[in-house]
Amino acid sequence: MSTVPGFTLADMPVPMVFATHRIIRDCNDEFAALFGYQRAEVVDTSFSRLYPAIADFVRTGDMWRHHLPGGAVYHDERIMAGAGGKRFWCRVNGRARDASDPFAAALYCFEPMSRPVSDTTYRLTGRQRQIMTLVAQGKTNAAIAAELDLSQRTIEAHRLRLARSAGVANAAELVAWFLSQPAGSD
Template identity: 40%
Template sequence: MTANPAIDFETIFRYAPVGMCISVDRVIQSSNDTLEDMFGYARGELAGKSFQVLYPTMDEFLRTGDRIVPIMNAKGRYSDERIMRRANGELFWCHVSGRALDPRQPLGAGVWTFEDVSEKRPVSKELTPREREIAAFIVEGKTSKIIAKETGLSPRTVEMHRAKLMRKFSASTSSELVHKLMGA
């Protein structure tokens, strides 16, 4: 009978097929090769950097942080799809999931995964930061009323952004807009 080899968690982390990082207060402490490659950074270059460098704008970074806290407090984890920014400025859709190590500190120490979903969902139109945020909620199937509540906007303002998105994507129905946002 052969003994099981020792599990080398550092190797598992480094070579995992999804981007992974450990963060404290939204600052990357350590990231794996896949995350660095996905975002276009050299080995070890993300260590010590704020997650802000991965967002298209500072405003999107701040709004996402505000949105994460109540969900992490309620569920202990967070997951969404959003548009992120590579080191070269290219925007792409990314599935992000995270979990706090201490549920009482949702943005404290945590483990986060990132998956590039741009092949399934290319960023095909020039969108404003707010339109990117609204688009992410629309793709999740959320109504204007729910989007308004989660973003602090009025339902009427959300409807205005939805209408702009429909014009930009030449969509005549909400389901057609979702298909176009998803690159279908």
């Protein structure tokens, strides 16, 4: 296994993975188990197999490429898919080594979240889930727009459509609706 000064990934008590160009090069058993696999089944495979759809894989890659400069830590929350298609929310923290190519070598920590994947939230578009996640993190429209490289008006329009479809009046109610959705039929 790859080593971290004094430790290997196998020693880490949380799901961790080392990747180059979005290919899993090494991981610990906790990471593989989170997705319902054995370690040997995921090493040297693309992260794309762990997403519900290829569009989610592409969108996440674009977001991380813009926000993961070398040495900095970046995180997001997203829906992932394990063996058999089981979907779950996960918080991902990562650090890239190369500022000019954040995917050349990166270390990621995956943390499963207790937030259910409901049929309602899964039917949101990938962009809507992305914006809703950032709203739930307490980010402003301006901060979300900057993070996603979109205009503030675009974010406002997405949030308005989300609020209308959920039948809520403000951001606090929208976040409460999002976090309270009953689990889907996974």
